[in-house]
Amino acid sequence: MTLVKKSNQNYQAFLYLKEGHFYTPSVHCCYYSCFQLVLAFLQEFYPDDYEKFNLDDRASHKHQINTFLYHYFDKFKKENGTKLKRAIFALKVARKDADYEPSELLEAEKVIILKSHVEQFRKTFKQDISQFFD
Amino acid sequence: MEATVQRFLNQAFNQIIQKFPNVTIEYKFSELSKSHIVKVTPAKIYDSESFLDLEGDLYKAWLNVETDDDFGLVTDGTIVDDSNMEEIYSPTPCKITISSTSSYDIDVEIFTERIRFQEQDFETNSESVFVLDNIRKYGMAA
Structure with missing residues (x-):
């Protein structure tokens, strides 16, 4: 479960960056903490899809996330799939802005929302797939 | 905008308005993240179970739209940049x-x-x- 460990480390990195007031780079860690769980899910339960994305140079995060959601909605409650989508969509858009947009640095109050998204994602994911976190 | 995406968005807006006529809907397309961002307020409606249920249906339907774009719903206080959004719908005044x-x-x-x-x-x-x-x-x- 290397991807899960990487996800956990990215979450811890977010907390350290937040403590150090490095809010803009912390967005990156939040997003990847969630995205790595997406990959871990595909690797564990849908290895053919996971391998297909690994071999396809054109594979985008959007396709991997959509494949994850397609299977997640099928396997678990719609409500949980929706909560995961909400969180990862917001983090994905925010990550692009944080990494590439020549805008102002992220404010401290926005980090609270960032934290709520990543924690909602991890909490919901853990509800359905607790074995990843044992 | 691709015709299928426009059709999906129009249907999504109509479904939201039908079920939640008291909301305000705003929209923008983020070129950087290639994402269709729909903002629904007030937050108390967005945070309701019934809205979450409809939102889930929209996300499941979106998975069948052939496009490289992304789509998501947000509300007040979002981490997403919600500046310069276009108002699509607001409720009828008193x-x-x-x-x-x-x-x-x-x-x-x-x-x-x-x-x-x-x-x-x-x-x-x-x-x-x-x-x-x-x-x-x-x-x-x-």
Whole structure:
């Protein structure tokens, strides 16, 4: 479960960056903490899809996330799939802005929302797939 | 915008409005993240179980739209940049119809709720008088 460990480390990195007031780079860690769980899910339960994305140079995060959601909605409650989508969509858009947009640095109050998204994602994911976190 | 995406968005807006006529819907496309961002307010509707349920249906339907774009729903206080959004829909403003049975019977239609204020309300219910005064002040009487 290397991807899960990487996800956990990215979450811890977010907390350290937040403590150090490095809010803009912390967005990156939040997003990847969630995205790595997406990959871990595909690797564990849908290895053919996971391998297909690994071999396809054109594979985008959007396709991997959509494949994850397609299977997640099928396997678990719609409500949980929706909560995961909400969180990862917001983090994905925010990550692009944080990494590439020549805008102002992220404010401290926005980090609270960032934290709520990543924690909602991890909490919901853990509800359905607790074995990843044992 | 691709025709299928436009069709999906129009259907999504209509479904939201049908079920939640009191919301305001705003929209923008983020070129950087190639994402269709739909903002729904107030947050108390967005945070409701019934909205979450509809949102899930929209996300499942989106998975069948052939596009490289992404789509998501947000509300007030989002981490997503919600500046420069286009207003797609806002609820019908309050209107008043004055009953002919009595000059003090006033029906106030606020969004989808109809409240009748009667003569006795104006003397005993200060909140009713406040509402009536504000309606007169903004010149919204029919």
